[in-house]
Amino acid sequence: MNFFRPLFISLRLWFTLTGFVLAFVLAYAVPLLFPLVQVAFVVFLFLIGLDGWLLFRTEAGLFARREVPDRLSNGDQNPLTVYLENRYAFRVDTEVIDEIPFQFQRRDVLFRAQLQARETRAIRYELRPTRRGEYSFGAVNVFVLSPLGLLKRRYQFEQGKLVAVYPSFLQMRQYELLAATNRLNEVGVKRIRRLGHSTEFEQVRPYTTGDDVRTVNWKATARRSDPRGASLQINAYQDERSQPVYCLIDKGRVMRSPFEGLTLLDYAINASLVLSNIALLKQDRAGLLTFSDHIGQLLPADRRAGQLLKIMEVLYRQKTRFQETDYESVYATVRTNIRQRSLLLLFTNFETVSGMQRQLPYLRRLAKDHLLLVIFFENTELRALLDQPTPDTEAIYLKTIGEKFAYEKKQIVKELGQYGIQTILTAPENLTANTVNKYLELKARNMI
Template identity: 55%
Template sequence: MKKLFGLFYKDLFLGNRLFACLAGSVVLFLLGFFFPWMGEIPVLVFWLLMIVIFIDLLMLYRNREGVFARRMAPERLSNSDDNELGIYIENRYPFNISVGIIDEIPFQFQQRDIWFKTVLKPRERKQISYTLRPTRRGEYEFGDIRVFVKSPLGLISRRYNFNQAEVLPVYPSFLQMRKYELMAISNRLTDIGIKKIRRIGHSLEFEQVKNYVAGDDYRTINWKATARRGDLMVNSYTDEKSQHVYCIIDKSRAMKMPFEGLSLLDYAINASLVLSNVALLKEDKAGLITVSEKIGAVVPADSKYTQLNKILEVLYKEKTRYLETNMEALYTTVRRVIKQRSLVVFFTNYESMPALQRQLPFLKRIARFHLLLVVFFENTELKTLSEEPATDVEGIYIKTIAEKFAYDKKLMVKELAAHGIQSILSTPQNLTVNTINRYLEIKARQKI
């Protein structure tokens, strides 16, 4: 009995309307001292209020399970994307209720405003949707759902606690990956900034002989088929397939720098996942290598159906380290793992020319055997500082230093090009689009 009373007291909350009614009752008692003609009116009002409170308690507590709530969440969340979640709520009372809902979301979001208010009719069911945007990979622990119910009287509220504790993993941006996948399948990549590349010549993989249409390359006319059919016929060629595409992700301290809530490593991971998916859709083989002061994960290139899930599981666990990249170990691993000429996309970051010079000898060795594409990041904060007008001596100094760093980034691109190494200097938010553009350009120009 004591336990039941404790639970009753614990889940009982007094409403603002009740406090207003009690304040009004107190005012009536005070007025009764000055106006004797009021007589027993304050006492009658007080006991009437007590009866209404008792009725309100009876309405809320006569049902053991007056409401039901459940969180509607996916099996996993996508990093840096808006993930949709929902709360299913059901009214089991025979009257209208006002409901306040608190969903205890993980502390990583640092949000305390997940509070929803709604009104439910008798036996009505409703689903409330909201979105969460995680900025770190890992496990996110959700807590309980707490529902506060008020009857039409609205004097008190009863709390229901629903044990919905669960842990959801946050994976690299698979929602972004699916978006690009659908665009690639429907040939609508240009809608999101992917450029069409004009082909120069054609690959060696013959596909079919077809009728000539305006715009076809006249150099592909098949004169023998034309003579037999009496109509112009042209040879159709397709992209070369089964080429190897490796993404190498630098996990050193250079990739720890944050941008809009995500680290540069997270941007590189998201771009690698999308690039691997597009490569598999183009019937190439995708692989992955991660490196910091030592070699991390190695996923040999393959085109199997399970390859993308294998890459996704590996990227989910990767974290930045705090030491320099071991380029010697990377070169040894590339020579050991990658047996044929491949496209090697190296995601890293350089903030100064000496940082590039330290790695350049190893990059040149890798470029001797493979088509190397170095992807590094443009510092948008420095770019903003360099474009702002200077108003004093300190401003001139800051602007000059920012322009120097921005100019060094452009020198790095030229330095890499001078040694036959392709590069992409990209802002973090445009990294995925720029990387896919370059991959499609390389395939169209048959450079692998």
Template identity: 60%
Template sequence: MKTIKSIYLAPLVYYSLVILILLFILAFVFPFVFNFALLFTSIFGLLLVTDIFILYGTPKGIFARRAVPERLSNGDTNAISIYLENHYALGMSLEVIDEIPFQFQKRDLLFLTQLASETTQIIQYTLRPTKRGEYSFGAVNIFVKSPLGLLKKRYQFSQEKTVAVYPSFLQMREYELKALSNRLTETGIKKIRRIGHSQEFEQIRQYVQGDDIRTINWQATARRSELMVNTFQDEKSQNIYCLIDKGRVMKMPFEGLSLLDYAINSTLVLANIALQKQDKAGVITFSNKIDQTLLADRKAGQLVKILDLLYKQKTLYSETDYEAVYIHTKKYLKQRSLLICYTNFDTLSSMKRQLPFFRKLAKEHLVLVVFFENTSLKTLLQTQPTTTEEIYQKTIAEKYFYEKQLIVKELEKFGIQALLTTPQNLSINTINKYLMLKARGAI
């Protein structure tokens, strides 16, 4: 019974049956055609038996195995591969159907390939998840067709596997490698010119042409009878907190990902860079109340804790309460810190409702408010209106676009750092801002 279920008829069988039926019909009018119909039927039956023998005569036949990472990176293209082996004595035509998770909504993932006898092949494809969570892969189905092309044999390799989709750790690794090799400028990270110097003394060394003459140590110069300068190092162990708004304003989608997912991916990248800079990284998530808090630290397992915390975050669809954020930070953050708040404001009035709490936070910490440009409005502004309706739409778009600029000016007027960015450039612009503030010694 299992063998019968694995047999599938190829289109060539149906074409042959149609020809046989036509021949037998013609035989009623032209009797001599009957002999040709019988001959064709015999040859067709012999070819079917031969095809069954070819497909089922080799015990091993085809072997397949899917290689999928233990976890996938959200918003990135993740490589998946299928390994194939042909143990038949002949070259075979293969149809490979992989049962990928339902979240991708793809039912046409079909690969056609030719595989020579006793050879192997690797089929590679990519998947781009847009939601965090668990994704379940099903079986790998292989339909084998011999050179005769009459029948197909199905091989099903049960490789059910559940993998977790985490925040974008591929993006994190990319920035980490470039940070370690001082190649961040290739991805758009600006090279920040340091203004002044920090107060952490490192060493006294001999003057080299180009050194700041203000750092000359005159006492050491008198003792050594040559110019000596003081050198300083970047201040370390500064607290960096990423505050992630999980309210309904962060549910807005952009290229498949919500603004919350962009904020989570950026938080992971920024936390890793901060830890590389010997700073302490922490996370606070909130909406109408404080959800989770991970105090800033730079121990070995801090990045793993941040990754696990970010993996579980979901939009809460409620109005954000910044008063609760202020009370929480007042209670738990005793040291001056850089607070990077990922949120979104569409109008100036919505920001002004929260401005008193940002001002209170800014008295004790350095606050950076990160919010998003509406790229659809930007596209609309670049079009030339032709109808009255389009003129109204462009006028409203200009109003909202201008209000975003006013929000930045209003925040900066009260000494609050502001960053207006597109979602796809969020990580780059946030890192640039962090490095700039650190270089200026603002933290």
């Protein structure tokens, strides 16, 4: 049984057997062909035996290894590699079937490769997970055919591997790298000119060409004057640091809507991770609060080493709930635990003005003590509907309803702005860039 378990029959063998059946039928009608068909069939049986001997005479004729990261990035294309090594003394054809996790719902992970004797080959492909959690990989199945191509021998490697899918750390690294090289404009982040200067004093230093003459410190200049001439001294300022930045993530039912495979909650989580990293790079303190019908987890703002890892671990465990969000509990938690004025980025979704107005009293109270930025989403499916032509009365009716909903989104932005509440209305795919843009704009305007 151990011999027959890895043994499989190729299509070439089935087709050849079908041909011999037809040949024997023809030989029944033409007896002169019968001896020739018999000899050919005996030769064919010998070739089958030879093929089996070639494939099974070497105990480990082929080696394969799957290289998969310990963590996958949610919503991104993650590279995977299958390495093949032919240890036979002849050329082989291979069929590689990788048993990927069921969450991907794919049945097309099949690769074919031809390897010469002692050749090594790398097969690369990508997977895009759309849910956080643990993913279980199965075996790497490699079917080997000799040059005769009649039989197949199956090899199995990498029996089971558990991989965790985390929030989009690949996107976070991309933004971090572009920020370090001043190329954030490549992902849609605008260059924002800082207005004025911050009020955090750094030092008194000598004046150099290009400094703002309004920062001249005349008293220090008088004290340091010498007979050869006065040396101007200026006050040097630095960017204000250690400003608390909190991402408030709504996990209620309004965040379960899927767009391109990801829920709104996953878009918010990915954007929160990127923004927290950018805030830490800007020397601000990053924190986190998750909530739905009750408060989830509160991570106080900090910028010490390991804070980003704590944020990632908290975001990894978040799940949407079907209940309506309790904003009263959010306000009470913020008032109790966040005493210093902070930038609060509230990731939520409002579909109607009436839905927003029910929560408006709590939003106004939050905006009274903190700088509140409400981030909610455009309905991209609705936008696609509005761009379509209207060939009949039903299409006109649907488009009219869609325009009403789109107008309500704009009304929400307008009404929140009347109370001094900052807003971002964005498509899910543009969430990260728009959020980082707004954060940099608020810092440039010295609002935080």
